Amino acid sequence: xxxxxxxxxxxxxxxxxxxxxxxxxxxxxxxxxxxxxxxxxxxxxxxxxxxxxxxxxxxxxxxxxxxxxxxxxxxxxxxxxxxxxxxxxxxxxxxxxxxxxxxxxxxxxxxxxxxxxxxxxxxxxxxxxxxxxxxxxxxxxxxxxxxxxxxxxxxxxxxxxxxxxxxxxxxxxxxxxxxxxxxxxxxxxxxxxxxxxxxxxxxxxxxxxxxxxxxxxxxxxxxxxxxxxxxxxxxxxxxxxxxxxxxxxxxxxxxxxxxxxxxxxxxxxxxxxxxxxxxxxxxxxxxxxxxxxxxxxxxxxxxxxxxxxxxxxxxxxxxxxxxxxxxxxxxxxxxxxxxxxxxxxxxxxxxxxxxxxxxxxxxxxxxxxxxxxxxxxxxxxxxxxxxxxxxxxxxxxxxxxxxxxxxxxxxxxxxxxxxxxxxxxxxxxxxxxxxxxxxxxxxxxxxxxxxxxxxxxxxxxxxxxxxxxxxxxxxxxxxxxxxxxxxxxxxxxxxxxxxxxxxxxxxxxxxxxxxxxxxxxxxxxxxxxxxxxxxxxxxxxxxxxxxxxxxxxxxxxxxxxxxxxxxxxxxxxxxxxxxxxxxxxxxxxxxxxxxxxxxxxxxxxxxxxxxx
Numbered sequence: 278x279x280x281x282x283x284x285x286x287x288x289x290x291x292x293x294x295x296x297x298x299x300x301x302x303x304x305x306x307x308x309x310x311x312x313x314x315x316x317x318x319x320x321x322x323x324x325x326x327x328x329x330x331x332x333x334x335x336x337x338x339x340x341x342x343x344x345x346x347x348x349x350x351x352x353x354x355x356x357x358x359x360x361x362x363x364x365x366x367x368x369x370x371x372x373x374x375x376x377x378x379x380x381x382x383x384x385x386x387x388x389x390x391x392x393x394x395x396x397x398x399x400x401x402x403x404x405x406x407x408x409x410x411x412x413x414x415x416x417x418x419x420x421x422x423x424x425x426x427x428x429x430x431x432x433x434x435x436x437x438x439x440x441x442x443x444x445x446x447x448x449x450x451x452x453x454x455x456x457x458x459x460x461x462x463x464x465x466x467x468x469x470x471x472x473x474x475x476x477x478x479x480x481x482x483x484x485x486x487x488x489x490x491x492x493x494x495x496x497x498x499x500x501x502x503x504x505x506x507x508x509x510x511x512x513x514x515x516x517x518x519x520x521x522x523x524x525x526x527x528x529x530x531x532x533x534x535x536x537x538x539x540x541x542x543x544x545x546x547x548x549x550x551x552x553x554x555x556x557x558x559x560x561x562x563x564x565x566x567x568x569x570x571x572x573x574x575x576x577x578x579x580x581x582x583x584x585x586x587x588x589x590x591x592x593x594x595x596x597x598x599x600x601x602x603x604x605x606x607x608x609x610x611x612x613x614x615x616x617x618x619x620x621x622x623x624x625x626x627x628x629x630x631x632x633x634x635x636x637x638x639x640x641x642x643x644x645x646x647x648x649x650x651x652x653x654x655x656x657x658x659x660x661x662x663x664x665x666x667x668x669x670x671x672x673x674x675x676x677x678x679x680x681x682x683x684x685x686x687x688x689x690x691x692x693x694x695x696x697x698x699x700x701x702x703x704x705x706x707x708x709x710x711x712x713x714x715x716x717x718x719x720x721x722x723x724x725x726x727x728x729x730x731x732x733x734x735x736x737x738x739x740x741x742x743x744x745x746x747x748x749x750x751x752x753x754x755x756x757x758x759x760x761x762x763x764x765x766x767x768x769x770x771x772x773x774x775x776x777x778x779x780x781x782x783x784x785x786x787x788x789x790x791x792x793x794x795x796x797x798x799x800x801x802x803x804x805x806x807x808x809x810x811x812x813x814x815x816x817x818x819x820x821x822x823x824x825x826x827x828x829x830x831x832x833x834x835x836x837x838x839x840x841x842x843x844x845x846x847x848x849x850x851x852x853x854x855x856x857x858x859x860x861x862x863x864x865x866x867x868x869x870x871x872x873x874x875x876x877x878x879x880x881x882x883x884x885x886x887x888x889x
Contacts, residue, residue, distance in 0.1 A: 366575075367532050367539035367585075367754075374530055374541055375589035381596065383543070383551040389522045391549045396521070398795035400839045402460045402482070406510055407517045411599035418605060419448035419456045419486070421506040421622050426465075428626060429489065437633030438494055442467075444478075444626060446488040446504045459484035462507035462831040464619070464824070466863050467492050467628075469500040476659035477862035494630045495659050495666075502626040505619045508830030512609055515602050516832050520790035523596065526829075527788035529749055531570040531757070532585040533578045540578055542571035544586065546747065546793045557583065559746075564762025566797060568746045585722050585754035586746070613828055619865050642670035642885035650854040650886070651842060657859050665860060665878035672885045675877075680707045681735055683888035688774055689739040692763040693781035694748070697820065698728065699870060700779060701741040703880040705730045710739055715759070724755035742766055745797070748785050762797070764804025772811065777887050779855075780805075781820035784869060787833045791840065798844045809851055816853075816887040819845065820879070823857040826867040834858065853886045855879060 377383050396404055412418070429443040436442065446463055448456045459482040468475035478490035492502065519526050528551075529544045543550050546567045550556050553571030557580035560567050572580060612620070638645075649669070658667040665672075673679050684704070691701040705712050710730035716723065725748070728741045745762040748755075763780050770776055780801055786794040805817050819841060822834040838858070845852060857879055861871055871879075 367534065367541055370541035371530055371532070371587065371589075374543060375591055378528065378543075378589050379591045385523050385551050388524060388545070388547065388549045388551055391524070391547055393521075393524075393790075393792065396791070398791040398840060398843075399517075400836065402484075403513070403517060403791075403836065403839075406460050406514050407521065409511070409514045411518075412511045412514070412601040412605060413599065415601045415604050415608075416452055417450050417454075417456070418511050419461055419506060419509040420451050421620050423449040423451065423453045424504075424506060424622050424624075425449065426502065426504045426622055426624050426626060435631050436494055436628055437631045438497060439633045439635040440494045440630075442492045442494055442502070442628065444490050444492070444502055444504075446490065446622070448486045448488075448506065448509075456486040456510075458486060458510055459488075460510040460513060461486075461488075462509075462513070462835070463488045464505040464507060464831070464862050465490035465492070465502065466865075467500050467502045468863070469496060469498055472496065472498060473662040474500070474659060475863040476656045477859040479655040493635065493656065494628075494633075495635060495668075496661070497630050497632050499627065499629050502628065504622045504625075506622065507620055507824075508609065508832065509605075511602070511605060512830065513832055515598070515606060516829055518598060519596055524790050524793075525788050527588060527591075527749075529747055530587055530589055531583050532587065532754055533573045533582040534584040535578050535582040538575055538577040538582075540573040540575050542573060544568065544570040544746070546789065559583065563745045563760070564765040564800070566745050566762055566800060567793075583757060586749070586757050587754050588749045588751045590751055610828065613826070618826065618867065637666070637668050638670050640670050641889065642667070642672055642882065643887060643889050645670045645886070647851060647853045648849040650856065651845070651849045653856070655859050656863070657856055660860065660863055663874040665881065667882065667885075670885070672881050673888070675707060675881055675884065677707075679888070680704075680884070683884050684708045684710075684732075684735055684737040684739075686736045686775055687777055688737075689777045689779070690766070690770070691739070691741040691779045691781075692761075692766055693744050693779075693820070694784050695725075696783065696823075696870060697779060697781035698741045698743075699876050700781075700820070700880055700883060701728060701739060703876055704884070705739060707880070708732055708735065708737060708739075710735075710737060718758070720756050720758075722754050722756040724750055724753050726756060727759050744782055744785070747789055747793070749788075762800055762804075764800045764807075767804035767808045770808060770812065770815075775814070776812065777816045777818075778805075778808070779818045779820060779883060783822050783833075783837055786837075787827070787829065791836055794837070795840045795844065798840050802844045802848060805845075805848060805852060809848075817851070818853045818855050818883055818886060820855045820883075821857055823861040823871060824866060825861070825869055825871075827869075855882055855886070 396407065399407065425447050426444055429445050431440065444465065446465065448461055450456055463480060465478040465480055466475060474496045476492065476495055478492040481489040483489065524547055525545060530541050531544045533540050533542065542553065548556055548558065548569045550569060550571040555572035557570045557572050559570060570583060653669050657669050658665050689704060691697045710732040712728055712730045714723065715727040715729055725743050727743065729739065731738045742761055743759065745760050748760050782797055782801065786797065808815055821841060822837040824831050824834050860875060860878055864875065866875065
């Protein structure tokens with residue numbers, strides 16, 4: 278078993294004896310735990326080890342009176358584990374690890390020191406924010422309550438359909454003073470709630486605390502222009518710094534099971550696991566994408582016994598670098614928990630739009646050059662009574678006749694997270710394709726298993742497969758067996774047959790640093806490139822990110838845009854991009870899984886891009 282060495286060095290015999298008494302007391306408690314197998318003494322054991330740690334910090338290094346104390350490394354870290362203890366401890370160790378992580382009692386020092394390459398996968402503005410000093414004055418942070426929005430143009434004339442309304446958002450701090458840096462997460466949209474119209478704006482960051490938003494006027498009547506400050510720049514600095522140092526804001530926990538023996542350990546995409554010297558390397562099983570888990574301490578369990586995985590059931594843990602950052606984080610968390618809504622500026626703009634005209638594209642979406650789906654400016658469309666009116670191409674009606682013609686003699690493959698599965702479900706519903714869960718081992722762990730459907734009459738088949746780790750769920754343990762990298766799956770697509778591919782990697786990378794997300798996207802791009810080289814008629818659609826009411830604000834969505842566009846730069850003439858951002862800004866989406874009518878719109882765009 279790996280061990281940790283604690284060296285007590287002191288010129289005081291009394292101090293040394295005190296330390297030894299504490300260690301003996303702690304060891305006895307630990308021995309009692311191992312002997313009787315109960316958790317009743319767990320609190321005293323953990324307190325004991327941390328009291329010892331505090332005591333050791335007060336000793337100075339001298340040349341005499343040295344005492345070396347050794348004990349099991351995992352015992353020092355958790356006050357729990359023993360290689361000889363053999364009960365079923367899956368949930369027990371899960372909750373202990375969750376508690377220790379929530380209280381910041383896991384040892385991240387080695388992981389923080391783990392060397393990484395330069396921040397090549399960050400946008401220029403994120404690199405700039407990362408160079409900021411830790412926050413020293415909370416009063417200087419931009420807040421929505423004092424920030425303002427005003428019309429830039431046109432002024433002093435009637436507004437008509439077809440005009441473009443330009444507005445400026447000026448961010449201010451809690452004292453009403455202007456802020457002078459960009460990089461804040463700002464949204465702007467226009468809505469007529471009585472007629473149920475809404476559209477998002479294209480936003481330009483001046484990098485000085487001001488933002489320009491352009492909104493085409495698409496309907497008549499009275500409307501309101503709204504702005505929101507989802508997160509200030511200083512909060513994004515906390516997120517970036519956390520991910521740079523600790524590489525995660527929420528690790529995944531692995532469950533190892535072998536008969537009556539089980540144990541939970543910590544997993545990361547790096548070979549340094551907090552509190553574990555011995556590590557299981559699952560990179561090859563993860564499609565060549567890095568994945569490592571702490572090796573179980575119980576000698577009855579091996580790396581081959583990894584069976585299930587789960588997130589710790591806690592909120593995102595961000596370790597702020599200054600007292601003021603701690604206060605900012607607490608303030609934003611409290612507001613987010615209380616309001617559960619978009620953080621709107623109190624000030625709005627009311628406009629009245631007269632009848633005019635505007636043009637929408639008459640080009641069928643399947644004839645639209647794929648590159649334009651990556652470069653089109655916002656808004657791509659607007660909502661009208663929960664119907665999406667696309668501006669960039671002509672969407673088909675999702676009639677049974679169209680859907681059947683679209684899917685006939687084809688195989689659809691959806692790869693990614695549950696939002697990719699949602700489109701799988703919608704297509705299955707529209708095509709009358711009965712679904713089944715892929716569970717050949719009849720496992721009792723049924724969360725997030727692959728799904729498939731087949732319609733013999735249409736000769737149509739469809740599959741959904743979850744992507745490689747990090748792939749997470751909170752509520753229950755999920756079987757790890759069927760996680761697969763999209764590129765690995767693409768390599769197995771046969772040379773014959775008419776295939777359509779949709780890939781969506783997003784939510785499950787929220788807690789990972791940008792390098793890991795970029796590595797997975799890069800792997801998808803490689804798989805698509807190789808697939809199109811041998812099957813050039815394959816239709817490929819990349820589903821983009823959507824905003825929701827996340828504690829990290831729009832940070833992950835905006836970096837997803839940057840990385841997807843960067844990694845697919847050489848494929849934009851062959852691959853379609855399904856942009857879901859505008860429609861979810863315009864309807865003020867709060868959910869990780871958008872409402873059903875939004876899913877209808879995304880499925881309509883997806884089928885419109887691939888079928889005539």
